[in-house]
Amino acid sequence: MTEQVTPALALSGVFKSYETGTNVLSNFNLAIQPGSFCVLLGASGSGKSTLLKCIAGLTPLDAGDIRLHGTPLSRKRLQDMGMVHQDFGLSDRLTAAQNVMSGTAPSVSWWRVALQLYSRTTQQKACALLERVGLTEAHANRTTDKLSGGQKQRVGIARALISDPRLILADEPVASLDPRSSAEVMSLLKNAANERGASVLCSLHQIDLARAYADRIIGLKHGHIVFDGPPDALTHDTIRSIFNIEASAPERQLEIA
Numbered sequence: 001m002t003e004q005v006t007p008a009l010a011l012s013g014v015f016k017s018y019e020t021g022t023n024v025l026s027n028f029n030l031a032i033q034p035g036s037f038c039v040l041l042g043a044s045g046s047g048k049s050t051l052l053k054c055i056a057g058l059t060p061l062d063a064g065d066i067r068l069h070g071t072p073l074s075r076k077r078l079q080d081m082g083m084v085h086q087d088f089g090l091s092d093r094l095t096a097a098q099n100v101m102s103g104t105a106p107s108v109s110w111w112r113v114a115l116q117l118y119s120r121t122t123q124q125k126a127c128a129l130l131e132r133v134g135l136t137e138a139h140a141n142r143t144t145d146k147l148s149g150g151q152k153q154r155v156g157i158a159r160a161l162i163s164d165p166r167l168i169l170a171d172e173p174v175a176s177l178d179p180r181s182s183a184e185v186m187s188l189l190k191n192a193a194n195e196r197g198a199s200v201l202c203s204l205h206q207i208d209l210a211r212a213y214a215d216r217i218i219g220l221k222h223g224h225i226v227f228d229g230p231p232d233a234l235t236h237d238t239i240r241s242i243f244n245i246e247a248s249a250p251e252r253q254l255e256i257a
């Protein structure tokens, strides 16, 4: 008999609509296995960000259950999650190191974060993480408005890692980066998560990046899963369906949708 592994993340019967009347998720179910790198692939408006925000506790559910490693979400459990944002979500008046340390916020008193009173251990960990994501001491001491987009997202990844999360959520982490920086940031995210045995749920528009980095691709359309499988099972017909691309569109266009 094969042993049942508790999913890193499990959503069951999740419903989410906005006050405007937009129904985004209806009876949504998903389970992510520990250590996997899952990409949510979907067109604009398909519900990727809403789904990630529900998991991160940034927007309330209408109904449903979300569990992290078998335990229902709560403030304490939120410490087990790190989030990487599309617009970096950094405070430009803080240095890169201070931004990274602010990632400890769920587990340290708010006043410590407000006054930038971090322990020596946290300071050392932030420096080590910045080094891990390829930034120097000079970058660490610079306010983030003086960093490039790719460097800012490296800071975003270091911040997501500082609380040693078992799950990393990334909402279109390379949306505003050029192709080279995008590939670098995706590699970094994948390798850093792998080293720590963390699972990743990452939303993307870019099919080529999804193919290159995902263990599993989840195709989302109007809040429903229309594809769920390994990258090599993603056919051109499925891509057409996920992105509403006409059947007559050349195949070349499908790889850059």
Ligand SMILES: Nc1ncnc2c1ncn2[C@@H]1O[C@H](COP(=O)(O)OP(=O)(O)OP(=O)(O)O)[C@@H](O)[C@H]1O
Residues within 6 Å of the ligand: 018, 019, 020, 022, 024, 042, 043, 044, 045, 046, 047, 048, 049, 050, 051
């Ligand atoms: N705060 C909000 N209030 C009302 N409607 C919203 C809100 N946020 C998102 N929506 C709507 O919910 C639907 C799903 O949006 P969501 O941002 O989750 O999609 P997405 O797949 O992440 O899109 P994108 O790739 O453009 O970021 C859209 O119709 C959007 O207009």
